[in-house]
Amino acid sequence: MSTVELANGVQVPLIGLGTWQAPPGEVEEAVKTAIDVGYRHFDCAHVYGNEKEIGAAVREKIAEGTVKREDLFIVSKLWNTFHRPELVLPACKKTLENFGLDYLDLYLMHWPMAFKEGDESFPTDAEGNFITEDIDYVDTYLAMEECVRQKLTRSIGVSNFNSQQILRVLKASIKPVMNQVECHPYLNQKRLIEFCRARGIQVTGYSPLGAPNTVWAPGAPKLVEDPRLAQLAARLGRSVAQVVLRYLVQNRVIAIPKSTNPTRLKQNISVFDFQLSEEDMEFIDGMNSNTRTCPFFQCKNDKNYPFVGEF
Numbered sequence: 001m002s003t004v005e006l007a008n009g010v011q012v013p014l015i016g017l018g019t020w021q022a023p024p025g026e027v028e029e030a031v032k033t034a035i036d037v038g039y040r041h042f043d044c045a046h047v048y049g050n051e052k053e054i055g056a057a058v059r060e061k062i063a064e065g066t067v068k069r070e071d072l073f074i075v076s077k078l079w080n081t082f083h084r085p086e087l088v089l090p091a092c093k094k095t096l097e098n099f100g101l102d103y104l105d106l107y108l109m110h111w112p113m114a115f116k117e118g119d120e121s122f123p124t125d126a127e128g129n130f131i132t133e134d135i136d137y138v139d140t141y142l143a144m145e146e147c148v149r150q151k152l153t154r155s156i157g158v159s160n161f162n163s164q165q166i167l168r169v170l171k172a173s174i175k176p177v178m179n180q181v182e183c184h185p186y187l188n189q190k191r192l193i194e195f196c197r198a199r200g201i202q203v204t205g206y207s208p209l210g211a212p213n214t215v216w217a218p219g220a221p222k223l224v225e226d227p228r229l230a231q232l233a234a235r236l237g238r239s240v241a242q243v244v245l246r247y248l249v250q251n252r253v254i255a256i257p258k259s260t261n262p263t264r265l266k267q268n269i270s271v272f273d274f275q276l277s278e279e280d281m282e283f284i285d286g287m288n289s290n291t292r293t294c295p296f297f298q299c300k301n302d303k304n305y306p307f308v309g310e311f
């Protein structure tokens with residue numbers, strides 16, 4: 001599969017398997033199927049609650065000789081309740097213990113906001129807002145550097161960071177190699193992508209299909225049902241999902257569609273045998289409406305809430 005090179009020389013497959021909302025009971029089988037059909041990149045996170053099952057599947061595929069660990073690109077993310085610098089290294093070690101693996105390929109800070117420390121992943125107040133803490137994400141990031149030094153991960157990066165937040169972490173000695181942000185035709189992130197690339201940071205797009213089964217805003221239009229894309233997909237003899245994924249990877253944005261369905265797993269990785277014309281790319285560019293499926297409004301009052309400012 002085509003890859004993108006990180007600033008530290010590591011190659012990242014342009015399509016990875018998203019595992020958010022992949023239920024523990026289904027994800028193990030899905031990861032095994034994914035490896036069989038060619039996926040080598042797995043996007044995971046502590047907060048998704050399924051690292052153990054994903055790790056079991058990966059280890060089984062390594063044990064049976066289908067893949068080697070070094071063929072895989074495994075990503076996980078530091079959750080918001082572990083931002084206090086002393087908690088970072090133990091959190092990374094816990095993730096590795098969950099996977100049953102010796103190292104990650106990429107460890108990301110999941111969000112710039114710190115949540116109240118404790119057992120609850122989403123500590124919530126009476127108004128339904130998440131309870132945050134005043135911890136600077138730069139201090140958290142500097143603690144993540146230690147994960148690289150101790151070889152717990154090959155690279156580190158961030159997720160859901162805006163351009164100004166990126167600038168602040170760039171002062172670290174181990175630069176972030178990735179910013180993972182929501183990206184699809186309704187939120188194409190052109191300016192943020194350009195900004196990141198100019199600084200040696202690659203971009204992974206999450207919810208590339210617009211997370212169609214998640215009700216973020218009742219009645220919101222669904223990307224995979226967009227008639228403009230349906231028409232384009234019909235002309236090309238592809239599915240809307242394939243057109244959307246091709247749009248991302250043709251822009252050299254790494255895409256991590258989630259699926260646990262074998263047919264859709266295969267479909268989503270089969271986007272390297274066709275191209276979108278320049279006109280088609282421009283047409284999809286024109287669909288941008290800066291609409292987020294994941295606005296994370298419950299922490300919009302936090303000073304580190306990222307979705308403010310221009311980009």
Ligand code: A2P
Pocket residue numbers: 018206207208209210211212213224239241242256257258259260261264265267268
């Ligand atoms: P399923 O797991 O049943 O395949 P996103 O990656 O944007 O968050 O979207 C994930 C959602 O999109 C999941 O609900 C997934 O359901 C569904 N999905 C994944 N692949 C496709 C596809 N090729 N066509 C339509 N829906 C898909």
